[in-house]
Amino acid sequence: MSTQFCVFIVDDEYPVRHSLGLIMETAGFAYQTFESAEDFLQNYCPGQPGCLLLDINLPGLNGDELQAELIRRKIHLPIIFLTAFGDIPMTVRAIKAGAVDFLTKPVPRDLLIERIQAVLQHETQIHEQTAEQALCMSQYGLTSREMEIMSLVVAGHPNKEIARQLGISYRTVEIHRARILKKTGTTNPLELARLCKACNFPP
Incomplete structure (x- = not known):
């Protein structure tokens, strides 16, 4: 696969970002970490493929609001929400808005890797299919x-x-x-x- 897929980690707590980064590294995923939604929006390059590990409870722009902003900007980036304080209405709202998963901290390492692999595999298929379509229509x-x-x-x-x-x-x-x-x-x-x-x- 020539395209480099990346896991974008957005969490305001450094220990969480650090531990998630270690998990990504040992699993062989490219990753980037951000301390806030605003930090992510300022540094993310639209079109860069991957998935977003997003804490829903963030200071400033929260996870829900970042999801809405990405939709407004027409940025397709699969979101896996992470939260220590999730509830059913919150989960339903996020999934309805297009999130692919909603996990409660602390997330078991193997489960997190499994979910990310599934998302990235799906994104890879879409990317390859899109490239084939572009070649055919070009x-x-x-x-x-x-x-x-x-x-x-x-x-x-x-x-x-x-x-x-x-x-x-x-x-x-x-x-x-x-x-x-x-x-x-x-x-x-x-x-x-x-x-x-x-x-x-x-x-």
């Missing part, structure tokens, strides 16, 4: 906006709904759709959907 010279619109078209969304979702005009969507059909050599959404299926796009 021959058509579509722009990133055209790819975005094409995924909505083949999902069956009408132009008006696509315009609303992307915050652009109806006419702009029409122009992009026409360009997409021309570049891909297709004549209608059905043919376009078949082409996308052949390229496994979108995932």
Whole structure:
């Protein structure tokens, strides 16, 4: 695997960050530690793959708020929440917002490694699949906006709904759709959907 996946540890307690870092090191995971959500946001490079080990009870921006901020910024980073004071409503809220797991401290070493391995394996599969899709679709010279619109078209969304979702005009969507059909050599959404299926796009 050429892409370097990283485990990002966000916890305000140094002993916790240190012990988690040792676990990552012995398990062979690349990792980085951060003492706050703000520290993480300032130093994380969007697009860097991996997963986030996130303490939910943080001073300043807490874990819930960091999760919401990542969603707002459209940053896809799987989150495993860690907390010493978890409850069912908190867990449900985090999972509904997209967290992949919610573990109570202290987490058994083997369980933590198992969960992280599962997340990183899934992320690796997505990354490889995305690379294959990009290679397949690259021959058509579509722009990133055209790819975005094409995924909505083949999902069956009408132009008006696509315009609303992307915050652009109806006419702009029409122009992009026409360009997409021309570049891909297709004549209608059905043919376009078949082409996308052949390229496994979108995932």
